[in-house]
Amino acid sequence: MSVVGFDFGNESCIVAVARQRGIDVVLNDESKRETPAIVCFGEKQRFIGTAGAASTMMNPKNAISQIKRLIGRKFSDPELQSDLKSLPFAVTEGPDGFPLIHARYLGELRTFTPIQVLGMLFSDLKGIAEKNLNAAVVDCCIGIPVYFTDIQRRAVLDAAMIAGLHPLRLLHETTATALAYGIYKTDLPENDQLNVAFVDLGHSSMQVCIAGFKKGQLKILGHSYDRNLGGRDFDEVLFRHFAAKFKEEYKIDVYQNARACLRLRAACEKLKKVLSANPEAPLNIECLMEEKDVRGFIKREEFEQISAPILERVKVPLAKALADAGLAVENVHMVEVVGGASRIPAVVKIMTEFFGKELRRTMNATECVAKGCALQCA
Ligand code: ATP
Structure with a gap:
């Protein structure tokens, strides 16, 4: 079986x-x-x-x-x-x-x-x-x-x-990620321990795990999390931003209509992904509500400004995981990121600055847990 x-x-x-x-x-x-x-x-x-x-x-x-x-x-x-x-x-x-x-x-x-x-x-x-x-x-x-x-x-x-x-x-999930990482790694050291931080910023939560690898050995050294920090928080910020804008410009209140809310949320999620690759992005939805077509636009800079309270929270689980593992930041040799929301450039910047090294994406971020x-x- x-x-x-x-x-x-x-x-x-x-x-x-x-x-x-x-x-x-x-x-x-x-x-x-x-x-x-x-x-x-x-x-x-x-x-x-x-x-x-x-x-x-x-x-x-x-x-x-x-x-x-x-x-x-x-x-x-x-x-x-x-x-x-x-x-x-x-x-x-x-x-x-x-x-x-x-x-x-x-x-x-x-x-x-x-x-x-x-x-x-x-x-x-x-x-x-x-x-x-x-x-x-x-x-x-x-x-x-x-x-x-x-x-x-x-x-x-x-x-x-x-x-x-x-x-x-x-x-x-973080242990599964570490296991999937270790199994294909052929150059693990025999004696010295390789410390790898795995950071997973998913849809609704953030998890961090620091694992120590030696040839044929995996030890979880520390972990931490924020149960309520993920990609959807950024969607929500964009959603609120555009809901307020459309109320003012088009006199429509999307909060009164479940389908309009869903469509605007879905469009904001797409917009967020476009902003990961481009400095600005449009948001156009046909017939969102009351037969009105809506048009919006946002720059990455403005997105980062309105997301500042969420971005501030990214560092907290990173620091907690380090403390839990009893390691100084210099003793983390590599940082592997998984989870879709870790593609947001402002998040990448915060993590890179925190660990003082480039982030790696060796893992297939979507499939490593399974x-x-x-x-x-x-
Ligand atoms: P969770 O980890 O909370 O259980 P999940 O495993 O379903 O959820 P992931 O698939 O890791 O989550 O990540 C999904 C999140 O990543 C969504 O919020 C999605 O919008 C976001 N995301 C995916 N690609 C990008 C991108 N290129 N830029 C920004 N965000 C992205």
Whole structure:
């Protein structure tokens, strides 16, 4: 039986399988390596993954996303309450104090727990692995953030069980990254220790891990995180900026319309990526609301100014990880960055200045967690 590694992200998920000739990331039915972490409930059926993402715009209130943020958290958790403000679907408090997601499915209003929705996602990912391997998949290793609490870990295990999976291990995402890094490195020293900092700035969180490598040996020296710092914070800054601008210039209030909010957020995410490669970028959306086409524009400089409060927070987990590892910054020999949001030039600048060395991107940033997970149990 094959062992499979799952990376379930806040935005997208990746499946890797360990085969005799190495670790492969497998494709989903749409021939994509990444599967969006979305379940969209419809009138006749539910759509999961790529199909779920495609249905989101047409059916925003029944498209359940960001499940990694909801899993294993109490409804009263202030972080969850703050996340709920930007989610288009309804969530209330269940009898056990955990959130209940409301969606219209098969013509009826239904409620689902985050564990059930994650179970659906896992079952889709299991199907992807099974189709590729042509065999049943049960044993697996799942990547989780280092900051997950016991309740969150148990919730992930419950969701895996619903999907008919048997996780041999839950592996910290940063450890999985370090494992995937070490396995292909042929020039590790025999005696001296090579200290590598792995910095992962993802969609909603930041994780830092410092690992010591010797030939055939990996030691996690220290780690730290910010549970609430990621690419989506930059999207939100742009979203608020343009929502205010459009209110003034076009007299439309996007906050009053779930689909307009989703479309503006999606456009802001694209804009943010364009700004990583260009000094300025336009934002044009046809028929955003009340049949009005909107046009906007921002320079990278202005984006960095309005994001200053978020940028200030990037250094904190870096310093904490160093302190946790008991290392001075000169003793970190290399810095490997993963996570999509680490492409933002202002973030790169802060990290480069902090470590006093150029950042490396040796890893396939998107796939290293899934590969490390598959490797762990291979
Ligand atoms: P998490 O790590 O929070 O679980 P994830 O693993 O799904 O989420 P990643 O895929 O590592 O997250 O990163 C996604 C984030 O990176 C998104 O916010 C995306 O907008 C951002 N991103 C991707 N490419 C770029 C780019 N070129 N410039 C700026 N941001 C980018």
